[in-house]
Amino acid sequence: MTKKNLQNTSSVHTELLISVMDYCLHGTIVIDENYRVIFWNQWMEKYTEIKSITAVDEQLFTLFPHLMGKRIQWAIDDALNRGNSAALSQTLNNAPLPLHSGMNKNEAVKQAIFIKPIGIQGENRFCVIQVQDVTSSLRREKLLRDTANKAEDAKIAAEKLTEVKTEFISTVSHELRTPLTSILGSLGLLCGGAVGNLSAQVSSLINLAHRNSQNLLALINDLLDIDKIESGKMDFVFANMKVTPFLEESILRNSGFASKHNIQFNITPAQDDVDVCADGNRLMQVMSNLLSNAAKFSPKGGAVEISTTLTNNKVRISISDHGLGIAEDFQPHLFEKFTQVDSSNTRQVNGSGLGLSITKAIIEQHDGNIGFNTTLGEGSTFYFELPVITTNADIRKACN
Amino acid sequence: METFGDLQKDLLAEAFNLGMGRAAASLSEMVHEEVLLSAPEIVFMNKADAAKELGRQSSGDVSGVSQDFSGSFGGEAMLLFPIEKSLELVRLLLQDTVPLENLTEFEEEALNEIGNIILNAGLSSLADLFKQEIQTELPSFRQGSCEDLLQVNTNTPSDNESVLLLRVDFKLEKNAVDGYVLFLLDIQSTEALIDNINIYLKSINVL
Numbered sequence: 001m002t003k004k005n006l007q008n009t010s011s012v013h014t015e016l017l018i019s020v021m022d023y024c025l026h027g028t029i030v031i032d033e034n035y036r037v038i039f040w041n042q043w044m045e046k047y048t049e050i051k052s053i054t055a056v057d058e059q060l061f062t063l064f065p066h067l068m069g070k071r072i073q074w075a076i077d078d079a080l081n082r083g084n085s086a087a088l089s090q091t092l093n094n095a096p097l098p099l100h101s102g103m104n105k106n107e108a109v110k111q112a113i114f115i116k117p118i119g120i121q122g123e124n125r126f127c128v129i130q131v132q133d134v135t136s137s138l139r140r141e142k143l144l145r146d147t148a149n150k151a152e153d154a155k156i157a158a159e160k161l162t163e164v165k166t167e168f169i170s171t172v173s174h175e176l177r178t179p180l181t182s183i184l185g186s187l188g189l190l191c192g193g194a195v196g197n198l199s200a201q202v203s204s205l206i207n208l209a210h211r212n213s214q215n216l217l218a219l220i221n222d223l224l225d226i227d228k229i230e231s232g233k234m235d236f237v238f239a240n241m242k243v244t245p246f247l248e249e250s251i252l253r254n255s256g257f258a259s260k261h262n263i264q265f266n267i268t269p270a271q272d273d274v275d276v277c278a279d280g281n282r283l284m285q286v287m288s289n290l291l292s293n294a295a296k297f298s299p300k301g302g303a304v305e306i307s308t309t310l311t312n313n314k315v316r317i318s319i320s321d322h323g324l325g326i327a328e329d330f331q332p333h334l335f336e337k338f339t340q341v342d343s344s345n346t347r348q349v350n351g352s353g354l355g356l357s358i359t360k361a362i363i364e365q366h367d368g369n370i371g372f373n374t375t376l377g378e379g380s381t382f383y384f385e386l387p388v389i390t391t392n393a394d395i396r397k398a399c400n
Numbered sequence: 401m402e403t404f405g406d407l408q409k410d411l412l413a414e415a416f417n418l419g420m421g422r423a424a425a426s427l428s429e430m431v432h433e434e435v436l437l438s439a440p441e442i443v444f445m446n447k448a449d450a451a452k453e454l455g456r457q458s459s460g461d462v463s464g465v466s467q468d469f470s471g472s473f474g475g476e477a478m479l480l481f482p483i484e485k486s487l488e489l490v491r492l493l494l495q496d497t498v499p500l501e502n503l504t505e506f507e508e509e510a511l512n513e514i515g516n517i518i519l520n521a522g523l524s525s526l527a528d529l530f531k532q533e534i535q536t537e538l539p540s541f542r543q544g545s546c547e548d549l550l551q552v553n554t555n556t557p558s559d560n561e562s563v564l565l566l567r568v569d570f571k572l573e574k575n576a577v578d579g580y581v582l583f584l585l586d587i588q589s590t591e592a593l594i595d596n597i598n599i600y601l602k603s604i605n606v607l
Binding site: 071074078082083084085086087088089090091092093112114116117134137138141144145148149151152 | 426429430431467471494498499500504505506507509510512513514516517520523524527533534535536537538539
């Protein structure tokens with residue numbers, strides 16, 4: 001049955017349906033059980049440059065001999081003999097039909113093909129082959145893949161660079177620390193008069209070298225701590241401890257900062273002391289950082305207040321100074337690495353800019369949180385909160 | 401389901417494995433690599449249990465291909481994998497290395513075709529065995545939770561639909577991926593399938 005015959009024997013509705021198939025935006029071929037073409041729509045005419053009048057009544061494999069024995073033939077046979085429908089993807093079949101669009105005659109049209117059996121009056125078997133042009137979708141996907149591949153390459157390169165940088169910092173820090181320790185030891189002996197009295201000029205220079213060596217050692221220790229935090233290798237030894245004696249000890253240990261900056265640490269102890277589960281040495285590092293910051297940024301002759309409050313099973317330890325406060329645009333970056341309020345080369349206050357970043361990481365390892373309140377011109381309060389231990393079960397849970 | 405015993409199970413497994421062999425041959429030719437397919441396990445269960453079984457094998461959503469079929473028994477056939485396995489399978493078959501966490505449009509299309517080949521082969525093997533006609537519809541890509549894809553109604557569990565569940569192993573030269581083929585059948589189709597199996601077993605004098 002040719003397209004013409006189909007039309008002659010059909011009702012108006014059938015003719016309408018044939019027109020719809022003729023004009024639809026996909027290729028449509030109908031073949032019979034002998035692979036004979038009985039319908040070939042306008043899309044197929046356009047994309048194959050084979051007119052319907054030529055195609056109809058020809059065998060599909062006479063028109064396209066290269067399709068014999070290929071996946072498309074298996075699918076057609078499967079539809080005609082078994083009643084199975086098939087979807088042939090562009091990816092797995094790579095444009096089996098020789099289709100070309102008007103846009104680029106040299107580029108084969110990428111295609112998705114759908115094959116479906118059609119039974120009319122029980123016995124007669126037909127098969128409809130529908131073809132979709134997926135060239136532009138494929139182009140979009142290629143763009144997406146290229147972008148994804150580039151992003152992946154950039155990510156790998158950035159990770160590699162970070163790894164190299166971290167390793168470099170770690171190695172250099174270790175290599176610097178050993179000689180620096182002996183330099184510090186020697187300078188300490190000189191300052192302490194171990195080789196006799198020094199002239200005022202020499203003593204001043206030796207003191208300067210000693211102070212700066214101490215700063216350098218602190219920076220190296222901070223770098224090593226950051227490296228441990230980032231690689232997850234910082235060890236913690238948790239134990240149950242009382243807060244008030246710990247705070248008193250921290251003030252004692254940091255009294256050097258107080259006298260150096262000519263300020264006073266004032267502690268307001270809690271009415272009832274509480275227990276926390278903490279690594280005492282690491283928590284002392286937190287206190288030293290917060291107390292030294294408060295001392296550094298306080299006006300000379302001023303005071304820093306240390307207080308304890310209890311809320312919702314948490315103890316909050318606050319350290320308040322009466323310094324300049326922190327500018328609003330700087331606040332979001334305070335806990336980032338290498339952050340200094342004054343990052344200029346001529347800054348007045350020393351520090352690596354790593355202390356608060358390390359402090360935050362240590363507090364978070366204690367299931368705690370850290371924050372601050374600040375008012376420009378009035379001062380800042382830094383606080384951290386830790387879970388309070390009340391029962392033996394809490395101790396076991398927290399300290400494990 | 402007292403009439404679905406070991407004998408019936410063995411017959412279905414044998415028929416499906418013939419189908420899987422045909423599907424594997426087609427896939428091997430298409431991807432120019434030897435693909436081996438087998439269905440080592442087959443079990444009848446209700447939809448809720450099938451969803452649970454699939455959920456046990458997958459940490460999250462599943463993805464795959466669904467195809468309706470009709471004939472002397474009808475229903476919906478599915479090939480499902482945990483999402484990461486479907487990515488693995490398609491990328492192994494296509495030797496694709498795109499660093500994306502989801503299937504791209506064309507990978508979905510390829511998975512559709514792979515599912516289509518396997519489900520058609522499985523259903524044809526049953527049609528051949530019972531000398532019955534089974535027509536299949538075009539495949540469509542599916543992704544979601546096991547319950548959603550199997551349309552399990554947790555409020556009013558129904559025993560009116562059962563699932564013929566097969567584990568399918570894909571073996572490529574260096575890798576193996578396993579997924580599931582499911583046939584969702586209503587009560588009439590389940591009975592028709594079992595009738596067909598029993599008629600066949602009687603015809604070869606083993607029942």
